[in-house]
Amino acid sequence: xxxxxxxxxxxxxxxxxxxxxxxxxxxxxxxxxxxxxKQPPSRQMILVIRQEAYKQQNATENRxxxxxQKAAKSFSLKISDSxxxxxxxYFCAYRRxxxxxxxxxxxxxxxxx
Amino acid sequence: DAGVIQSPRHEVTEMGQxxxxxxxxxxxxxxxFWYRQTMMRGLELLIYFNNNVPIDDSGMPEDRFSAxxxxxxFSTLKIQPSEPRDSAVYFCASSFHTGxxxxxxxxxxxxxxxxx
Numbered sequence: 001x002x003x004x005x006x007x008x009x010x011x012x013x014x015x016x017x018x019x020x021x022x023x024x025x026x027x028x029x030x031x032x033x034x035x036x037x038k039q040p041p042s043r044q045m046i047l048v049i050r051q052e053a054y055k056q057q058n059a060t061e062n063r064x065x066x067x068x069q070k071a072a073k074s075f076s077l078k079i080s081d082s083x084x085x086x087x088x089x090y091f092c093a094y095r096r097x098x099x100x101x102x103x104x105x106x107x108x109x110x111x112x113x
Numbered sequence: 114d115a116g117v118i119q120s121p122r123h124e125v126t127e128m129g130q131x132x133x134x135x136x137x138x139x140x141x142x143x144x145x146f147w148y149r150q151t152m153m154r155g156l157e158l159l160i161y162f163n164n165n166v167p168i169d170d171s172g173m174p175e176d177r178f179s180a181x182x183x184x185x186x187f188s189t190l191k192i193q194p195s196e197p198r199d200s201a202v203y204f205c206a207s208s209f210h211t212g213x214x215x216x217x218x219x220x221x222x223x224x225x226x227x228x229x
Contacts, residue, residue, distance in 0.1 A: 033216045033217075035217055035218075043202060043222070043223050043225075044220070044222060044223075045204065045206070045218075045220035047217045047219075050216070050217055052216075091156065093218075095216060095218075099144060099161075099163065099168075099210055100158065100161060100168075100169065101146065101158070101206075101218055102158075103155070103156045103158075105155045106155060106156075
């Protein structure tokens, strides 16, 4: 079975600094999709960024970018210029062509003013 | 589109009672997922449907849980009888299949269930 591992249960970052959240996954598939979701205290699950495995270029969305290392099965999220509103639980997710999503256990990010 | 709509937002019920959670997916999405979120177990997939057909219900904890999708715009998750350990936040999510451009899951606001 596919697994998604987030080895950092908690992380903290100073406001305006940069932080990187780690994610690794296990798969034998070559065609799949990776995602980072943000869950603030409101509990709403919000998509932060998406990466297609067939694309070599790392995805970016404003202050959010990923480092996708397909051979290493690694998919880290970098948040630049951290803001207080970035404080949340972050989940890494994997979706294969068979269409089920697999989520990691989450990383709780604290932003220190 | 209003997004994935779940009801109720909060539910408090007594042990032994039947609980029904409802979900309206985004129009046009052909996948629907039910998740349960707790502090201890994180986000667990309970069941998912493709074109209204259940594909994998191996995450359903026991026979007290059942889910239906009678049409493309409505799904229910039922717990009968409910137990205190069922207390959690239940999410419904929908998506296109991976052949479409937008492959992510869109989540509802969740239902916080408390069984006392």
